Amino acid sequence: xxTINKSAAQITATILSSKRVGAYHQILLSIGDLASVxxxxxxxxIAVGGESSKMILRRAFAIxxxxxxxxxxxxxxxxxxxxxxxxxxxxxxxxxxxxxxVAPLGKAFGIPTSPVNALLVGGxxxxxxxxxxxxxxxxxxxxxxxxxxxxxxxxxxxxxxGKRSASTLKIYTExxxxxxxxxxxxxxxxxxxQGSIDVIYSCGPMSMLRAISDLTNGTDVVHQCAxxxxxxxxxxxxxxxxxPVKDEDGTVAMLRxxxxxxxxxxxxxxxxxxxxxxxxVNL
Amino acid sequence: xxxxxEGFDFxxxxxxxxxxxxxxxxxxxxxxxKELAQFFDLSDIGAVVTKSVMNKPRHGRPTPRMAETPSxxxxxxxxxxxxxxxxxxxxxxWLLSKGSRVIVSIAGETIDEYSVLARKIRPVQGISxxxxxxxxxxxxxxxMVFACQTDTAARAIDGVRKIIGGEIPIIAKxxxxxxxxxxxxSSVVDxxxxxxxxxxxxxxMVINLDTMRPHLGGKTGGLSGPAIRPVAVxxxxxxxNAMPHVPILGMGGVTSGRDALELILAGASGISxxxxxxxxxxxxxxxQRELHTHLxxxxxxxxxxxxxxxxxxVEEGAQ
Numbered sequence: 001x002x003t004i005n006k007s008a009a010q011i012t013a014t015i016l017s018s019k020r021v022g023a024y025h026q027i028l029l030s031i032g033d034l035a036s037v038x039x040x041x042x043x044x045x046i047a048v049g050g051e052s053s054k055m056i057l058r059r060a061f062a063i064x065x066x067x068x069x070x071x072x073x074x075x076x077x078x079x080x081x082x083x084x085x086x087x088x089x090x091x092x093x094x095x096x097x098x099x100x101x102v103a104p105l106g107k108a109f110g111i112p113t114s115p116v117n118a119l120l121v122g123g124x125x126x127x128x129x130x131x132x133x134x135x136x137x138x139x140x141x142x143x144x145x146x147x148x149x150x151x152x153x154x155x156x157x158x159x160x161x162g163k164r165s166a167s168t169l170k171i172y173t174e175x176x177x178x179x180x181x182x183x184x185x186x187x188x189x190x191x192x193x194q195g196s197i198d199v200i201y202s203c204g205p206m207s208m209l210r211a212i213s214d215l216t217n218g219t220d221v222v223h224q225c226a227x228x229x230x231x232x233x234x235x236x237x238x239x240x241x242x243x244p245v246k247d248e249d250g251t252v253a254m255l256r257x258x259x260x261x262x263x264x265x266x267x268x269x270x271x272x273x274x275x276x277x278x279x280x281v282n283l
Numbered sequence: 284x285x286x287x288x289e290g291f292d293f294x295x296x297x298x299x300x301x302x303x304x305x306x307x308x309x310x311x312x313x314x315x316x317k318e319l320a321q322f323f324d325l326s327d328i329g330a331v332v333t334k335s336v337m338n339k340p341r342h343g344r345p346t347p348r349m350a351e352t353p354s355x356x357x358x359x360x361x362x363x364x365x366x367x368x369x370x371x372x373x374x375x376x377w378l379l380s381k382g383s384r385v386i387v388s389i390a391g392e393t394i395d396e397y398s399v400l401a402r403k404i405r406p407v408q409g410i411s412x413x414x415x416x417x418x419x420x421x422x423x424x425x426x427m428v429f430a431c432q433t434d435t436a437a438r439a440i441d442g443v444r445k446i447i448g449g450e451i452p453i454i455a456k457x458x459x460x461x462x463x464x465x466x467x468x469s470s471v472v473d474x475x476x477x478x479x480x481x482x483x484x485x486x487x488m489v490i491n492l493d494t495m496r497p498h499l500g501g502k503t504g505g506l507s508g509p510a511i512r513p514v515a516v517x518x519x520x521x522x523x524n525a526m527p528h529v530p531i532l533g534m535g536g537v538t539s540g541r542d543a544l545e546l547i548l549a550g551a552s553g554i555s556x557x558x559x560x561x562x563x564x565x566x567x568x569x570x571q572r573e574l575h576t577h578l579x580x581x582x583x584x585x586x587x588x589x590x591x592x593x594x595x596x597v598e599e600g601a602q
Binding site: 003004005006008010047054055056057058100102229230231232233235236237238239240241242243252253254259274275276277278 | 311312313314317318319320321322334342343344345346347348349351353354355356358360361363500508509538558559560561562563564565
């Protein structure tokens with residue numbers, strides 16, 4: 001029995017819709033039965049550029065949301081920021097196009113078995129997987145508060161239906177063009193002190209994940225973060241997306257964020273060693 | 284699911300080791316096999332060439348470790364791995380239990396490390412061949428890559444040969460980053476290599492225009508993918524021409540059955556597929572099917588007849 005990405009499959013998916021939402025594109029893919037095995041926090045790897053493309057690597061995107069029961073079976077929603085040649089190609093594909101996807105990949109967010117107070121924190125397009133996660137948490141009876149941040153208002157992705165899935169939604173922008181001026185991490189300390197959070201789920205830039213991790217350190221709050229490292233394959237064979245992660249003894253190993261993540265227990269990540277080589281331990 | 288090749292003889296051999304198909308994984312591009320097993324049956328392909336393993340566990344280089352380039356990519360992993368003891372205790376038994384043929388790739392920082400690795404591998408049952416990756420920096424000689432000089436390349440292979448004897452075929456993996464690859468090839472064959480793996484990645488570099496500094500944590504990286512395929516074809520052709528009786532495991536940018544055929548015509552008896560699996564997890568079984576179709580379409584009835592075909596005179600080549 002295989003244990004890595006055991007629900008993953010490579011399939012051809014049809015683009016059901018693709019529309020611009022602020023600085024992003026919301027893309028809906030028909031994925032049939034694969035929808036039933038996708039979980040919040042999983043990602044999808046998509047071949048870009050067509051057959052004669054010079055882009056040889058897939059692009060990885062967090063699965064934003066899964067919907068079931070449309071006429072064509074299940075569908076997968078992606079929030080794509082068209083900032084590179086691969087994501088621009090994807091956003092330019094018309095409805096009805098067939099694309100080659102591999103999904104679901106990676107470790108999903110852990111869902112509590114009993115109701116908890118959950119705080120969801122998203123930075124930029126990092127908010128993508130949080131809306132699907134919020135819906136799942138709500139069905140488990142959790143209280144879901146959401147904080148979204150970005151440099152400017154157009155980079156906040158917060159669809160109306162998304163607002164409904166959270167009990168509260170607060171928005172922060174660095175230029176003050178939407179919501180409050182400041183960083184999304186600003187209110188977290190006082191929320192922790194008030195004892196009103198059990199679990200933080202976060203997704204966004206590594207600096208944001210680390211900042212939240214510094215705030216939860218030494219508290220009882222569990223912090224699950226979806227990390228972002230550039231990856232070539234997304235399936236665990238290229239060894240490029242590694243992160244320094246501590247085990248119970250504090251020994252650091254370079255783990256692949258594609259198969260040992262993207263969702264990780266933030267308290268195990270050796271944030272100060274990201275981008276460095278851990279000291280050699282003689283075993 | 285076993286593939287039926289309808290009477291076509293797809294088998295190949297590398298220095299006495301036999302394989303039902305000539306399409307293998309490439310070292311460092313399949314980890315230890317488990318990751319690809321979700322996408323196809325590992326026993327359906329020629330062999331799994333495992334990621335080059337060193338004597339001790341190793342963290343590798345800092346991130347960023349990769350950069351996509353036009354029709355290729357640079358990687359700078361730095362031989363991250365679990366070390367030979369963990370590898371032989373866990374990964375090899377798992378692969379053999381899945382019915383996979385296993386070629387173990389080893390890497391060392393010293394001549395002695397290659398010998399130590401060979402000593403640990405020798406008693407292990409079921410290994411089809413050893414790939415000796417000598418495209419590693421030699422810490423005893425200013426970080427000079429073993430495979431860049433005839434004498435150090437030969438000494439690394441000699442160190443393995445003395446331990447292994449003739450028990451397991453030894454495949455020496457060479458770098459194309461040399462002035463004359465045939466002289467390196469001839470020195471390692473004289474030292475006891477039974478076959479050659481051509482080519483390793485080509486040394487390259489990318490500078491990040493935002494930071495205006497080298498993009499990779501390790502500064503330089505190995506270029507792979509379709510961008511280097513013509514370099515592979517050239518190296519295989521030159522070496523096969525100089526030493527037609529030495530089997531070659533060819534690799535370098537193979538993405539389709541047509542690419543695999545090109546390297547076979549140049550002189551390769553087997554093909555490793557590496558970077559293509561990053562972009563397409565089912566690339567290996569697909570390339571295997573496509574190669575079969577290409578060979579049949581050209582009138583070949585065995586794979587062996589196609590090996591080195593490009594070296595034949597035109598009139599001789601008429602089928």
